[in-house]
Amino acid sequence: MSTLTITKSNNDYSVSPDPCPVTDGSLTVIVPSGGVLICLDKDLENKKSHVLLQNRTFDMTQYPNADKWTYMPYGPTDTCPSSSMAANASENVPHTIQIGNGK
Numbered sequence: 001m002s003t004l005t006i007t008k009s010n011n012d013y014s015v016s017p018d019p020c021p022v023t024d025g026s027l028t029v030i031v032p033s034g035g036v037l038i039c040l041d042k043d044l045e046n047k048k049s050h051v052l053l054q055n056r057t058f059d060m061t062q063y064p065n066a067d068k069w070t071y072m073p074y075g076p077t078d079t080c081p082s083s084s085m086a087a088n089a090s091e092n093v094p095h096t097i098q099i100g101n102g103k
Contacts (some may be wrong), residue, residue, distance in 0.1 A: 001026045001057070004097070006073050008032040013073035019096035025061040027097065039080035040071045041094070049080045065100030 004020045004027060006013055013036065020027070029038070035053035044050065044058060053076060072094055074080070 001028055002060075003028045003030060005030040006032055006036050006038075008034070008036070011075070015073065015095050019068075019098045022060050022097060022099045025059065026057055027060050028055065028057040030055050035076035037074040037076050037078050037080070038071050039074060040069055042067070042069050044069070051076050060099055063099050067099040069097045069099075070094035071097060 001024060002020065002022045005016050006029065007016070008014075013032070029052055031052045031054065035051060038050050038052065040048045040050075042048065050056075072080075
C-alpha cells in the first residue's frame, strides 16, 4: 500500500512523498485534522476533487501503469480553482502522484 501524507501548518499544506509513487494498486491518503480538499487534474473515482475528512484508501488498479497525475491540497471548505487561476498562482506548485513505473 502506498501512503500519501498531507499535513497542515497554519494555512499551508505540505505533502510527503512528492512525487508519490503508487506501485501496488492502492493509495492511502493520510489527512490533517479538520480534513482537506484535493483537486486533481484527472478523474479519480469519476471526480476531479475529493473532500477528505478522514484517512481514505483509493483503489488505483483500474488506472494505467504509466499514469501521472498532478494535484493540490486546499482547505476542506474551499473550492478547486479553475485551471487558468491555478496556472497563474506561482505559490501553487502542483504535486504529483505517479502510478507504476511511469513508463
